[in-house]
Amino acid sequence: MLSIDDGISSGRSVGFLVRRTHKSFTRALEVRLRAHGISISMWFFLRLLWEKDGLSQKECAHELSLTQPTTVSAMHNLEERGLIRRVRNEKDRRLTNIYLTEEGRALRQELIHYATEVNQLATAGICDWEVEALRSLLTRVNAALEADIEAQR
Secondary structure, eight states, X not given: OOOGGGTGGXXXXXXXXXXXXXXXXHHHHHHXXXXXXXXXXXXXXXXXXXXXXXXBHHHHHHHTTOOHHHHHHHHHHHHHTTSEEEEEOSSOTTOEEXXXXXXXXXXXXXXXXXXXXXHHHHHTTSOHHHHHHHHHHHHHHHHHHHHHHHHHO
């Protein structure tokens, strides 16, 4: 159990360090994407759709843990750029499915290397077993927090 003496007030808490690290990852990626006119929010949706094209708008919001209004705004921006098209779901007219356009799909080849680059920069100087240990620990931390969230519902 952590106490105030364990460094929480001095920026040593796990939560603080994970959030700070996430922000650094995001900023490093954002700088690279900016030259292509892609915002970080657009990136998250493109990345998801490159893996799961055709998800509903609601599923996209859920997968990325975003609110519906945030998702609608991002979808609007992606559609204006010609990177996605929205199609009313034939089985459930309340849902809208999101499909990448050819241009949206083509961006994968142009941009995906940035994610690899940022991850390599972040882990430079860390040996392979440490990176695997970090992955394992973060996975366990995330699972514990997700279990708590479920229990609170």
